Amino acid sequence: MAAAAGLGSRRPTTLPPALGSTSQPPPVFDGTTRLYICYFCPFAQRAWVTRNFKGLQDKIKLVAIDLQDKPAWYKEKVYPQGTVPSLEHDNEVRGESLDLIRYIDCNFDGPALLPEDAAKRQFADELIAYADEFTKALYSPLISHADVSDEVVAAMDKLEAALSKFNDGPFFLGRFSLVDIAYVTILERVQIYYSHLRNYDIAKGRPNLEKFIDQMNKIEAYTLTKNDPLFSLDLAKKHLKIA
Template sequence: MATFVRPPPLTSTSDQPPLFDGTTRLYTSYGCPYAQRVWITRNYKGLQDKIKLVPIDLQDRPAWYKEKVYPENKVPALEHNGKILGESLDLIKYVDASFEGTPLFPTDPAKKEFGEQLISHVNTFTRDLFLSLKGDAVQEASSAFEYLENALGKFDDGPFLLGELSFRLQDKIKLVPIDLQDRPSWYKEKVYPENKVPSLEHNGKVLGQSLDLIKYVDANFEGTPLFPGDPAKQEFGEQLLSHVDTFNNDASSSLKGGVVQQARSAFEYLENALGKFDDGPFFLGQFSLVDIAYIPFVERFQPVSIDVFKHDITEGRPKLATWIEEVNKIDAYTETKLDPQEIVDRFKKRYLSQQ
């Protein structure tokens, strides 16, 4: 497989790509976990040739992005079918539903229900992580990861949240990286007015919001579905997705204070969720949109917790440890990862430099 070379991010001095010219574009940022959700979805469904990656420098974002593309001026955003769409959780569902490729959400009713439950929880999860950064980080983040550990035990047909890896669009979705430190003005002015990543250009629209985009890519492109058909897994998946922001907030908050204590509930939630299905190591048994919603934030929290706070979030959470290991075997994800040392350095510069 050819080595992927990341295109340079677009800055305030970069020209705006053509808008609504029939090319589906995902406006993203390499450092943004929300945009990473949609990037992973695009990769897994094999849409690299159908969804072009347009990276934006969020620190020096182009004015045209807000003015002409996505007025919210944030990433991700998706340009598709004459529209610009946003919100990462909406976009991952949109991509899954609107493009060919392996579906990323199960059809099994139990898995579908659990998947929706997990997606609904993801904001809670991310909130717990972020809040843990402000207090006793290890404690505050623990609950966030306990949730993942428990969720990974629900289905046994694979190591992912919905059991099996529930896609490959590299040739259909072009990656356009944006330099967020020097983002081009055209990105805000002409592409995505919110001036953030990710965003997806598809079918004459620019869409945003990472959770929305991973659903959108899964739904709108061909490839392996990333959401299960099983009703139970679908329901749990939606539940997990709705929780992801809570998880992220809890984990992030813990890093601003006592990490171990404050993050505990966030990770306990994950550990418990990972135990719901026993048909695989993922949240719904097989890999799905739910895993995509959570992994960018766990990826960022884990090295900081180890390096700065000398705490391993997988300690006492075997399902979470297995889940992280299995996700890291998926090329669609590893291609999007940041260098762990870069994550640690960014955290130290932001939170510890003035202490």
């Protein structure tokens, strides 16, 4: 998977600049639908990918927040929790990435990202509910400077098995869905982190996962949101206090 891990960012250069502490707030609740994100946050990226895939670039405006120099007005005027992503829509602001991707899918036009099939819908609910536990399992050893744990291996093996449940496509439900969005932004980062910081290839011996990552890297709605791998690695090293 070195090739996938080494893909450069295709992110357009016309994205709005991130707003910091000296920036003026947008005219909140003026009828504009805004998605508040950070360009480097995997959770915000989930909502960003969902917006892109549904073709909502003209209906949902991106507002980037500089989390290292967060403007006070974001918490005071927009989203009291102060985290990203958040979505300003119909005079309300909603947050939490896994809730937001469902909300965007249900309340806006564009291709549906959850299936009508009952078995696939149930499996989707189960996998989306597991996403936070998966993220914790993969990040915990990195944060604690521990080796690759049994929990990491088990979590990766669980994804490999989940990717084999349906055989009508390379994604978790066969066809591309919210489940893929819930996991790919985390996988994008841990693939880089574990490869460089633990010499561990998360896709080795997991052909379903390897194919999944390869196919995700062909979906423009996702690739346009990707970070440069080395930039992501540098951010991680700073956060983890690794020289």
